Amino acid sequence: MTDAIQITVNQRPLACRAGMSVAAALLAQDIYQFRTSPARRAPRGAFCLMGACQECAIMIDGHIQRACQTVVRDGMCVVLAGASAG
Amino acid sequence: MTGGVDLVVIGGGVHGAAIALFAARGGMRVTLVERDALARGASGTNAGTLTMQMTRAALIPYALRAHDMWVRAPEWLGHDVGVVSCEGLSLAFTEAEEALLSERADARRAAGAPIRLVTPQQARQIEPGVSPAIRMASHCTIDGFANAYLTGLAFRRALVAEGVELREYTTVQTVDPSAGGYSVHLANETLRARQVVFAGGVWLEPMLGWLGVNLPIKTLINQLAVTERMPPVMRTVVGIASGLLSLKQYPHGTVVIGGGWQGIGNRTSNTHSVRHSSLIGNVRLAMHAIPGLGSTRIVRSWTGFEAETADALPAVGPVPGFDGAWVCGSVHSGYTSAPYMARCITQAILGQEPEMPLFPIDRLLAQPGTDTKTQGHRRE
Amino acid sequence: MSAAPFHDLIIIGAGPAGANAALSAAGAGLDVVLVDEAAHPGGQVWRAPAAGTHPPPDPDLTRGNHLRAQVAQAGVALRAQTVVWSVAATQDGFEVAIASPQGPELIGTRRLLVATGAQERVVPFAGWTLPGVFGLAAATVLLKSENFLPGRRILVAGQGPLLVAVAAKALKLGKAPVAVVDFNGLGRWVQALRGFVGHLPSLRQGLTWQAKLALAGVPILRKHAISRAEANDAGALGAVHVTPVGGGTPRMFEVDTAFVGNSLVPGDEILRLLGARRRPDPLTGWRIEADDEGRCKIPGLYVAGDAGRIRGALPAAAQGTRTGLAIARDAGCALSAAPAKTPRRMDRFADASCSLMQVDDARIAGLADDVVLCRCEDVTVGAVRGAIADGAQDANQLKHFTRLGMGPCQGRMCGANAAALLRTSPGTKPGGDVLTPRSPLHPVAVAQLAGQFDYADIPVPKPAPL
Numbered sequence: 001m002t003d004a005i006q007i008t009v010n011q012r013p014l015a016c017r018a019g020m021s022v023a024a025a026l027l028a029q030d031i032y033q034f035r036t037s038p039a040r041r042a043p044r045g046a047f048c049l050m051g052a053c054q055e056c057a058i059m060i061d062g063h064i065q066r067a068c069q070t071v072v073r074d075g076m077c078v079v080l081a082g083a084s085a086g
Numbered sequence: 087m088t089g090g091v092d093l094v095v096i097g098g099g100v101h102g103a104a105i106a107l108f109a110a111r112g113g114m115r116v117t118l119v120e121r122d123a124l125a126r127g128a129s130g131t132n133a134g135t136l137t138m139q140m141t142r143a144a145l146i147p148y149a150l151r152a153h154d155m156w157v158r159a160p161e162w163l164g165h166d167v168g169v170v171s172c173e174g175l176s177l178a179f180t181e182a183e184e185a186l187l188s189e190r191a192d193a194r195r196a197a198g199a200p201i202r203l204v205t206p207q208q209a210r211q212i213e214p215g216v217s218p219a220i221r222m223a224s225h226c227t228i229d230g231f232a233n234a235y236l237t238g239l240a241f242r243r244a245l246v247a248e249g250v251e252l253r254e255y256t257t258v259q260t261v262d263p264s265a266g267g268y269s270v271h272l273a274n275e276t277l278r279a280r281q282v283v284f285a286g287g288v289w290l291e292p293m294l295g296w297l298g299v300n301l302p303i304k305t306l307i308n309q310l311a312v313t314e315r316m317p318p319v320m321r322t323v324v325g326i327a328s329g330l331l332s333l334k335q336y337p338h339g340t341v342v343i344g345g346g347w348q349g350i351g352n353r354t355s356n357t358h359s360v361r362h363s364s365l366i367g368n369v370r371l372a373m374h375a376i377p378g379l380g381s382t383r384i385v386r387s388w389t390g391f392e393a394e395t396a397d398a399l400p401a402v403g404p405v406p407g408f409d410g411a412w413v414c415g416s417v418h419s420g421y422t423s424a425p426y427m428a429r430c431i432t433q434a435i436l437g438q439e440p441e442m443p444l445f446p447i448d449r450l451l452a453q454p455g456t457d458t459k460t461q462g463h464r465r466e
Numbered sequence: 467m468s469a470a471p472f473h474d475l476i477i478i479g480a481g482p483a484g485a486n487a488a489l490s491a492a493g494a495g496l497d498v499v500l501v502d503e504a505a506h507p508g509g510q511v512w513r514a515p516a517a518g519t520h521p522p523p524d525p526d527l528t529r530g531n532h533l534r535a536q537v538a539q540a541g542v543a544l545r546a547q548t549v550v551w552s553v554a555a556t557q558d559g560f561e562v563a564i565a566s567p568q569g570p571e572l573i574g575t576r577r578l579l580v581a582t583g584a585q586e587r588v589v590p591f592a593g594w595t596l597p598g599v600f601g602l603a604a605a606t607v608l609l610k611s612e613n614f615l616p617g618r619r620i621l622v623a624g625q626g627p628l629l630v631a632v633a634a635k636a637l638k639l640g641k642a643p644v645a646v647v648d649f650n651g652l653g654r655w656v657q658a659l660r661g662f663v664g665h666l667p668s669l670r671q672g673l674t675w676q677a678k679l680a681l682a683g684v685p686i687l688r689k690h691a692i693s694r695a696e697a698n699d700a701g702a703l704g705a706v707h708v709t710p711v712g713g714g715t716p717r718m719f720e721v722d723t724a725f726v727g728n729s730l731v732p733g734d735e736i737l738r739l740l741g742a743r744r745r746p747d748p749l750t751g752w753r754i755e756a757d758d759e760g761r762c763k764i765p766g767l768y769v770a771g772d773a774g775r776i777r778g779a780l781p782a783a784a785q786g787t788r789t790g791l792a793i794a795r796d797a798g799c800a801l802s803a804a805p806a807k808t809p810r811r812m813d814r815f816a817d818a819s820c821s822l823m824q825v826d827d828a829r830i831a832g833l834a835d836d837v838v839l840c841r842c843e844d845v846t847v848g849a850v851r852g853a854i855a856d857g858a859q860d861a862n863q864l865k866h867f868t869r870l871g872m873g874p875c876q877g878r879m880c881g882a883n884a885a886a887l888l889r890t891s892p893g894t895k896p897g898g899d900v901l902t903p904r905s906p907l908h909p910v911a912v913a914q915l916a917g918q919f920d921y922a923d924i925p926v927p928k929p930a931p932l
Contacts, residue, residue, distance in 0.1 A: 003518060019517030020612060027608075027616035032597035032702045032722075038315040038339060039844035039869075043701040045597030047841070047879075049604035050510055051503060052585050052733075054842065054874035054909065057314075057383075063911055064314070064383050068607075069503065071516075123863055130866060143932055179921055190932050219921070235866040242857050255859070255895060314874050314909060329930035346930060350554070359739075360905045362552055362563045363925075366570050370916045370924050380916070383909035385874050398931045418931075 005074040016072050023049060023056050023067035026078075034058050034067060035081050090278030091115040091251070093435065094270045095285060096258050096293065098122075099129035100421060101414045102285030103241035104428030105435070107163075110248040112436040117251040117277055119258055119270065124245075125238035128287050131390035132421045133310055133332050133344035134234035136169070138199035138226050139176045139190075140329045141419040144399060146197035148442060149419065152426035153228055162425075164247065165240035167232045170337065174229025174323040175204075175213050177375055178222040187327040191224040201226045215320040215376045229323040231334045231342075234421065260296045267410060281410035281435060288353050288393040290401060290415050297408055300452040301401060303416060304394040307351040307358050308344070311365060311387040315339030319378035331371045341379060343372045349389035358389040394418065395450050402427050403446035404434070413447055473499050475793055476562050476575040478550050478736060481509020482779045483771025483786035484581030485533050488542045490790030491579075494799040499573070500537070501545045501564070507537045509583055510603065511779040513610045521613040522638070525667065526779070551915070552905035553578065553736055559766055560740075565910045569917020577766045577793055580737050581786060584730040584772035587882050588624070589829055590837050590847075593695030594726065598703025602727025605632040615639055617723025621706055623647035623692050624727040626823040627672065632725055633684060634675035642682050644719050647708050649728065650822055651689040661818025664811035665780070687717075692726060729823040730776045731882050735903040737773065740764055744900065749820045750776040751882070759805070760789035761796075768793055776823075777808075777816040784808045830886035839887070840880040842873020850884060854891045860898025861888060874909045877901040 003018035007025065016025035023046045026034065032045045034056050046056040049068045056067035059079040067078075091114075095106045098120025106118040118124075136156050141149040155162065157171050178187040191201045201224050209216055209223035216223075245252055259271045261282060270277040284293045291303040316339050324333040331345035347368040351358025365387050373379050393416040395401050400418065405411040414431050417423050430440040475491055477484045480502035488500040500507070506514035512530030515521050537544060545564070552563040559576040586603040588594065598617070602624050608614055615636055620643045622633045633646045662669040679686065689711045698704030706724055707716040729751070734744070737754050742762045744752040753775035760768045770789040771782030788805035795801055833839075835848025845868045853867035861884060864870050870884055871877030877884075885899035906915075 017518055019519065021516065024516075024608060024612045024614060028614060030616070032616070033700070034597070037595070037841070037844050042595060042844065043597050043697075044595060044841075045702070046600065047604065048586060048601045049607045050601075051908070052875060052878045053601075057874060057909070059381075063381055063913065064909075065911075071505075123857075123859060126862070126866075140930065186929060193932055238863070239853075239856060239858075239867050246857070254857075313912065326926075327929075328926055330926050347927065359554060360552065362554060362561060362570075362572055362905075365552075365905070366915060367924050367926070369912060370919050371926065373912055373916045374921055374924070380913045383874070383911050384906055384915060385876065385909045386872070386904045387906065388904055 005072060007072050007074070007076040007078055009078045010080055018072065020072050021068050022060060022070045022072055022076070022078060025072050026067065031080070033080070090267060090280065091117050092279065093117070093281045093283065094119060094268070094277050094279035095283045096261070096270065097285035097287065098124040098254065099127055099285060099287055100125060100237055100241070100424040101417070101428055102283065103245060104425050105283050105285060105414060105432050106250045107241065107244055107248055108429055108432035109435060110245070110250045112432065114436070117253060117279070118245065119253040119256050119272070119277070121255070121257050123238060123254045124242050124252070128390045128392055129237050129421065129424070130235050131310070131388055132234050132308070133342055134232040134421065135323060135332045135334065135344070136230040136232060136422045137174050137323050137325070137332070138194060138201065138228060139174050139224065139325055140332065141194070141422060142398065143193040143197040145419065145423055146194055146199045148423045148426050150198060150228065152423045153230065155425040155429070156232055157230070159240070163240055164244050167236045167240050168336070169230060169232045171230040172322055173212060174226045174325070175209055175216065176224045176325045176327055177209070177216065177220045178327045179219055179374070180221070183327040184222045187222055187224050190327065199226055200228055213320060213322045213324060215378050216324065217375055217377055219374070231323060232421070233336065262296065263408060281412065283412045283414060283435070284405070285414045287415055288391040290393060290413060294405065294413065297405060297411065299405055299407070301413070301447055301450055302396060302452050305351070305353040306346065306392040306394055307349040307389050308392050309347045309349040309360055309364050309368065309387065309389050310342060310344045311369065311384050312343070313341040313379065313382045314385045316341065316382045320376050324375055326371065326375065331368070331375060333372055333376055341382070343368055345371070351389060351391065353391065358391060360387045360389055392420070397450070400427060400445040401447045401450060402431050403444040406448050406451065472574040473497050473576070474797060475499070475577045475579060476501060476560070476573065477579040477581060478562070479509065479581035479583055479771070479773065480504070480507035480537070480544070481581060481583050481771060482512055482533070482783035483583070483773070484509070484579065485537055486783045486786030487579055487581060487770050487790035487793070489536055489540050490787045491794050492540050492542045494791060494794030494801055496794055496797055496799065499543045499545060499575070501548050501550055501562070503547065503549050505546050507534050507544065510607060513607065515613065516611045519611065519613050521610060525671075526610065549908060549910065550736070551907055551910040553740060555740060555764065563905070565914040567914060570915055577768065577797065579760070579768040579770060579789060579793060580773050581770045582733040582736060582773040584776055585733045585878055586727050587729040587731045587825060588726055588879075589691070589728045589825055590833060590839060590883060591692050591694055592834065592837050593697070593703070595838050595841055596695055596697055596703045597701070598722055599695060599724050599726060602628045602632055602725045605636070605725040609635050615641055617641065619644050619721040619723065621645050621647065621719055621721045621724045623706070623708070623724060625649040626727070626729065627819050628727060630672060630675045630679065634678055637678060637682055637684065643684050644721055645708070646679065646684060646686045647690045647692060648686060648688045649691050649711060654822060658818040658822055661814040661821070664813075664815035664818070668815065692724070695724065729825050730772065732773050732776060734773055735907055737762065737767070737769055739903045739905065739907070740767055742767065742769070747775065749817060749824070759792035760785065761792065776820055778819055781808050781812050781816050784812065827886040827890045830883050831890035839883055840870040840873065842875050842879070843869040845870040845880070847887065850887050854888070854894065859893065859895040861885060861901045864888070865901060871901045876904065
């Protein structure tokens with residue numbers, strides 16, 4: 001059985017399976033845009049999913065962390081800056 | 087002297103490039119020779135701080151004039167080097183640092199810097215990002231920073247526009263006096279010039295060695311780090327009493343962390359690298375001063391050489407015994423003062439009276455059997 | 467932080483190369499620390515599924531599970547979920563800098579093996595930064611760890627063996643790709659077949675995938691490439707335009723997800739930070755200078771697997787074992803067995819794979835000015851061309867002039883492509899096409915770098931002169 005846990009994304013609750021990466025949890029809900037690029041303010045989402053490209057670096061529990069390398073935790077607080085959820 | 091130029095400048099850092107620019111504007115035909123590309127050494131890798139609070143008191147009059155030049159860079163350089171003029175704070179966290187801060191603020195104020203001591207409350211009004219743990223701060227209304235990595239691009243455009251012959255990626259083998267001037271020997275070619283300027287940073291010592299002049303130059307390996315772009319956490323240049331921290335946030339959001347923590351390196355092999363323990367110490371100091379940095383990440387750290395003479399004052403003036411040979415460098419807080427030092431020495435090169443006195447190197451030359459350290463006035 | 471513990475060998479990267487090297491070196495009697503960012507050994511290719519995920523049987527999963535069991539049983543100190551942010555040479559070896567929520571840690575080692583694998587290289591196109599465009603290898607990561615792919619209308623594009631693998635696995639998940647867009651023509655695949663017979667199970671697997679895609683009616687556009695991507699109303703991927711290589715009428719596909727990848731390049735930053743040099747390699751672009759057993763020219767520094775030269779997982783595993791034994795021998799251990807060389811048929815297989823992933827400089831040189839090259843700083847191809855016209859002759863100058871490579875990925879995404887632009891521009895400095903790597907190797911949290919500390923304990927140097 002899968003363990004269901006809950007995180008918040010821009011203060012909205014999001015149910016996900018324990019063990020997933022934050023990136024996978026967001027993508028599974030069709031949330032593609034994670035942030036905007038700092039120079040041109042262009043929409044950006046996860047890209048390489050192996051920790052190299054830094055496109056999925058977002059504010060997780062108050063620190064900038066890569067969503068693809070961070071495993072969800074019950075009560076985790078995820079902030080997608082400049083992103084329209086979904 | 088046929089087929090030569092008026093001036094060959096050896097070293098394309100901010101000193102050499104500015105001298106080449108001003109000399110060309112003064113009517114000279116100038117060639118600039120640089121082993122790498124322009125401003126890729128100390129001039130392109132330093133923290134870009136344009137501050138009075140880390141400048142030696144004796145150099146404050148120069149630094150003030152240079153600060154004004156940097157702010158007006160678009161007028162005389164033709165290009166912006168990302169200069170931001172703002173206020174600056176130097177912090178004290180301990181009683182000992184309070185004493186140090188007061189002493190240093192007094193000396194710099196006496197030299198003309200608009201510095202006053204402020205309470206923690208005042209400091210936090212000036213810079214809301216600063217740590218509540220401070221006991222005192224010194225506040226200077228003239229401070230700021232440039233984007234050092236843009237130096238090479240800016241000077242390159244200006245020098246090309248001014249008709250200076252640029253020889254990048256060109257190594258000088260040696261220089262010797264020749265009839266009515268100097269021969270500058272390259273790998274496959276010899277340049278001739280009436281006058282020559284040595285502006286080689288930490289390599290001034292081997293350069294002057296070509297003429298048999300012994301100018302001891304100490305090599306510092308300064309270490310820097312930068313955060314990724316982040317929302318505003320500070321609006322001033324922040325340092326500490328000892329001078330071993332410099333912090334500022336660029337308009338694009340990155341925070342550069344410096345202060346002269348030492349890396350690992352070697353002038354002879356031209357290699358330098360980051361010392362892990364220095365980076366950790368420097369970052370701790372930064373986070374202690376501006377706690378808001380705790381939410382971001384360090385994306386890069388790097389090192390660069392800084393030249394220092396025995397008395398930690400500049401080597402800017404004629405080479406004794408060699409007419410038409412000049413040295414410019416080792417200017418301690420060199421980036422801040424560079425354009426003004428270059429202006430003054432170029433005036434001398436052009437046969438004019440410099441606006442402000444130069445720093446002749448006679449005082450620094452090592453005589454056989456003399457310990458150069460005993461000549462210094464370094465206070466520590 | 468001070469009084470660093472000292473080890474015989476630290477291995478960075480617990481993929482096929484690093485983990486196998488750890489097994490052979492520890493087996494020979496060395497004190498080995500194996501460091502990896504992931505929670506479990508396996509690297510990207512043999513990665514462990516996320517907790518609670520049960521992907522279907524797969525040879526890579528089987529190999530990974532076997533490797534994880536071996537590492538667990540061997541006397542290897544595994545430092546999982548550990549990020550190495552820097553390395554430096556010391557008098558008696560190397561200092562490896564680690565950051566964790568507990569703060570910074572500096573570990574000493576006599577010898578260092580870098581087994582950091584490969585990174586994907588993507589040929590940029592207008593719109594490749596849109597949310598919904600992913601790397602091709604990203605798809606394999608999601609499939610292996612989560613048994614999942616995002617999107618409803620998927621397109622797979624690029625080149626190399628991964629194309630068919632990802633498309634077939636998408637099909638199996640019930641997400642038949644709208645199209646597979648292959649830069650290579652059929653002729654290149656036929657040429658490559660001679661090498662692919664070097665590993666028959668993989669060849670059989672590939673042919674089966676092709677057949678399943680054909681049966682499902684998934685169109686494979688050969689000698690085609692994505693020319694640009696368009697955003698939908700929400701600012702994410704809405705459509706891609708696919709154009710025949712060499713020119714022709716574009717076709718548009720409405721998609722919400724595209725997986726694109728062209729090549730693999732060595733993840734060699736640590737090696738270069740320590741002074742190891744790249745050498746040109748006709749097939750893979752470049753390789754790290756090292757001998758047959760993985761010794762770099764820097765004493766005590768070793769490389770194994772794709773970090774040194776792109777060869778793929780099975781050759782990496784074999785090379786890891788060999789390099790682990792070579793290190794043990796160099797350390798004075800008496801060895802019972804001589805290390806085996808990689809079978810030639812495996813080399814031929816690797817050559818064939820690499821031949822399908824080649825990216826000519828001319829392709830990058832042909833990109834339009836408005837294409838973003840450096841994703842972190844939004845530096846376009848046109849801006850890079852402008853900097854070269856302004857006198858930038860090498861990669862580090864490009865960085866200064868444009869901020870290319872100054873962002874958090876530190877040039878990993880743009881470095882190879884910027885190098886191609888430099889190489890194809892007249893007047894640039896030969897051999898100056900590579901960005902100098904810097905510490906930290908990955909962005910490191912200030913809070914982790916600083917850790918817990920007292921102000922009084924910061925070793926502030928003596929004050930600068932007044």
